[in-house]
Amino acid sequence: MKVVVIGGTGLIGSKVVEKLNAHGHEAVPAAPNTGVNTLTGEGLPEVLKGASVVVDVSNSPSFADDDVMSFFRTSTTNLLKAEAEAGVTHHVALSVVGTERLQESGYFRAKQAQEELIKASGIPYTIVHATQFFEFAKGLADGVTEGDTVRLPAAKIQPIVSDDVAAAVGRTSVGAPTNGVLEVGGPEAFQLEEFIRMGLAAKNDPRKIVTDPHARYWGAELEENTLLPGPGAHIAETRFADWLAQQQ
Known part of the structure; x- marks a missing residue:
């Protein structure tokens, strides 16, 4: 089976x-450095020739509200058009657990727009919603740091390692389309503060971490369970502490 991975x-x-x-x-x-550009359409007809499945795990190079909306609308529209012309029979997209609950955020509004384009395309699809990756603990902290203080909302998170996300996406891509959403998450739920504290401690990062009821997550207010997957989610096995130990 030919699978093109955007x-x-x-x-x-x-x-x-x-x-x-x-x-x-x-x-x-398929990526700009392989000669495929979904924003311009360059290389899409050639790479999709003979493909049964397209997996889209691309992301916007800029997270500014207008930029990220333009990226996902343009890229997804061009990709779906090329897939229809090439006879692709399954479109798999990676998105984020809680997207529909995070619409105060420009990034998540753009992801929602991407999902709506996929659902309306007529191409059989599966959308994989993943929780935050282990690898992004520091990046998440960087985005909410003021001086030497990391300010986090009082919410829970159930992070997952990127290897387990890739495994879930791969399994989905060779399975039958569900025309729905599949959620994947890690085996443990943490308070955001605990997750970030563990991640920074592993890097000997001395920043102070505080829980702030007014803090936001990529521009959105959180309820306690906003970032958690639902009861039907696929739960991966890799534990955060075990992964951190492997990075040392």
Whole structure:
């Protein structure tokens, strides 16, 4: 089976390509550095020739509200049009647990717009909603740091390692389309403060971490369970503490 992975040279995409090829599929990475640009359409007809499945794990290079909305609208529209012309029979997209609950955030409004385009396209699809990645603990802290203080909302998070996300996306891509959303998360829920504290401590990062009821998450207010997957989610096995120990 030929599977084209949009964003196939990035963190998740490269792992999806590797896992699919290891299982005997023809996984093709597609990104600007391989001559495929979903914003312009460059290279799409060529790379999609003979493809049964397209996996989209691409992301906007800018998270500014207008930029990220433009990226997902333009990229997804061009990609779905090219897929229809190429006869692709399954579109798989990676999105985020809680997207529909985070619409105060420009980034998540753009992800919601992406999902709506997919659902309206007529192409059979599966959308994979993943929780926050282990690898992004520091980046999340950086985005809410004031001086030497990290201010976090009082909410829970159930993070997952990127390898387990890639495995879930890969399995989904070679399965039947669900025309719905599949949630994946890690095995443990933490308070945001605890997750970030563990991540920074592993890097000997001395920043002070506080819980602030007015703090926001990518511009959105959180309820306690906003970022948690629902009861039907696929739960991965890798624990955060075990992964941190492996990074030392």
